[in-house]
């Protein structure tokens with residue numbers, strides 16, 4: 001499929017508070033065409049606009065982008081285009097804690113239709129692993145793969161559903177020359193099967209440069225060259241730029257058009273009519289593609305590759321059919337392209353849930369940290385308040401005990417997500433953009449996969465502090481104590497997820513505690529002058545989930561018909577637990593009502609996070 005773009009502009013508008021900053025045009029009415037069957041690269045000096053162009057072409061970024069995008073000379077249907085293309089980002093965002101084969105099989109379960117048998121999925125995955133030289137590492141955990149293997153794995157994952165258009169941002173970044181050549185040869189082989197492959201590259205060496213069929217050079221937002229690699233030097237001489245024989249043409253054009261050389265940029269951009277002219281373009285794609293016919297069974301020989309990949313591997317990919325000059329109907333040879341997603345929402349949920357549970361189970365260090373954190377904190381709090389819950393002279397300690405428990409759960413759960421969720425969002429963004437699944441099944445699977453560990457760890461802590469502090473052996477009281485702490489965990493986790501879905505780790509770690517502070521202030525406000533709290537403050541205080549937790553815990557500990565406390569001194573004002581409840585003006589409150597409020601807040605934060613994620617993914 002051919003991608004064309006005409007008068008493409010990309011303008012970055014300053015944020016509303018940057019009043020003195022004027023809008024900046026990054027891409028300046030550029031034109032161009034990337035044809036099927038060719039490995040094309042966008043190159044240019046740093047800051048030339050390469051990633052911006054790739055983002056605009058792939059649909060990854062459409063804010064501030066204007067101009068015409070076409071597919072096979074027809075205006076592009078963005079929805080269909082998203083189904084036909086994939087985008088492999090520069091940073092290798094690969095799911096951790098899984099072996100290469102497991103990750104590919106999960107991807108196959110998500111990306112191939114339910115009608116494909118598991119055995120067939122394994123065959124497809126194995127073939128792709130063979131072709132990309134990943135078979136030997138198939139049982140290696142993804143976090144232990146080398147940079148080059150990670151890059152090939154990113155490509156392998158996207159090849160599973162055989163997209164005809166592949167965009168890659170800097171596929172060679174972080175790789176040495178040999179690995180870069182290997183990666184580019186693979187891409188070239190895949191392109192020569194009929195795919196359209198476009199990647200950005202900063203400054204390729206002479207040997208890497210020769211691997212591209214089509215080069216698009218950008219500088220300062222203008223197109224300064226478009227065509228084949230071997231036509232670049234003759235083209236440059238026509239405008240008086242003579243590349244020495246021993247010089248790498250890629251280096252030469254970049255040096256000749258870096259930011260300082262505006263004259264050259266203007267000359268070259270005029271000579272190419274800012275990408276409109278592709279006079280120097282000479283297709284190198286093989287005859288097979290030029291005939292625009294795929295082999296009947298879709299099996300195509302890959303060109304010989306260097307390295308440990310044996311030559312002539314078969315990539316059993318079905319033929320890619322498309323609307324072209326002689327074909328009026330868009331033929332969708334994969335049912336995945338006719339429907340929104342290849343698998344049902346339920347099946348996506350099950351696969352994602354399985355994947356998340358496996359990842360959590362494999363994360364032994366994380367599980368151990370959480371286990372010892374809850375165990376040690378539970379023991380520490382238990383020792384501090386050991387057998388004090390029956391002492392009528394310890395009113396302040398009772399209050400500290402209730403607040404301390406709520407604070408422990410709040411900070412533990414919210415901060416874990418503030419720190420961990422931004423990375424999860426990055427992974428989600430990549431998979432979601434490449435249409436592996438929709439947001440709803442993902443979100444549900446994510447929420448439910450977290451429940452078992454939170455329940456388990458929170459129960460360790462609450463059981464320890466409950467029994468060590470000497471609270472009565474009553475099932476209902478113990479159950480309520482656990483449920484309230486658990487709900488506070490879930491609400492706090494929801495708040496952490498909300499922060500993590502909006503902010504990066506650095507900003508989130510400032511915003512997270514900042515958000516908790518007002519809830520904390522409202523939670524402890526007015527306990528010593530409970531009857532003088534203004535009505536408006538009472539209403540505002542209802543909005544603090546920490547307060548709901550503290551109130552719920554205080555009533556659970558001292559209410560519900562608790563017997564008189566022990567008094568070891570001559571007078572204990574709070575010997576009767578009812579006096580505590582009346583003193584705090586909680587006699588009209590009920591723990592079950594606080595539980596309902598906490599459930600409401602839990603749902604509220606989950607919805608907010610869902611919408612924040614949706615916004616983030618569509619932006």
Ligand SMILES: Nc1ncnc2c1ncn2[C@@H]1O[C@H](COP(=O)(O)OP(=O)(O)OP(=O)(O)O)[C@@H](O)[C@H]1O
Nearest residue numbers: 012026044045046047048049050051052053200202
């Ligand atoms: N959202 C944005 N806000 C402000 N400036 C931006 C934005 N996106 C891109 N730019 C600016 O546009 C210019 C081109 O950016 P882009 O990332 O496309 O360059 P590049 O050619 O890929 O560079 P490099 O090779 O260094 O990655 C840069 O100067 C960059 O600062």
